[in-house]
Amino acid sequence: MTIRKEPPVNVLNGTLEPCSTAPLTGFFRDGHCNTCAEDTGSHTVCAEVTAEFLAYSKYVGNDLSTPRPEFGFEGLKPGDRWCLCAARFLQAHDEGCAPRVDLSATHMRALEIVPLEILELYATG
Numbered sequence: 099m100t101i102r103k104e105p106p107v108n109v110l111n112g113t114l115e116p117c118s119t120a121p122l123t124g125f126f127r128d129g130h131c132n133t134c135a136e137d138t139g140s141h142t143v144c145a146e147v148t149a150e151f152l153a154y155s156k157y158v159g160n161d162l163s164t165p166r167p168e169f170g171f172e173g174l175k176p177g178d179r180w181c182l183c184a185a186r187f188l189q190a191h192d193e194g195c196a197p198r199v200d201l202s203a204t205h206m207r208a209l210e211i212v213p214l215e216i217l218e219l220y221a222t223g
């Protein structure tokens with residue numbers, strides 16, 4: 099089975115920019131919030147995580163801050179950029195603790211879950 103990436107288009111209808119290579123992020127671990135049909139979590143929102151968001155994510159069952167060396171994951175710290183699941187971002191928005199977002203590095207498929215108007219509320223620079 100061949101996994102086919104969706105076209106690398108951001109929510110601004112431009113070329114999808116890199117999110118982070120340190121730590122290396124993305125469903126494909128290519129530094130971009132690329133996605134495909136197999137990415138059921140829609141890891142499409144490029145966010146700059148905060149301590150508040152990391153605590154919230156851990157509280158709701160997705161611990162992104164604890165290192166998991168068996169998966170080559172060092173754990174995130176405030177200020178790291180990471181491709182978040184679109185639904186988790188929307189949930190954090192609803193709870194008042196969503197992190198900042200890089201729209202140029204957020205994949206167009208995020209719009210299937212998060213309205214652009216909400217993403218724009220958290221846009222960086």
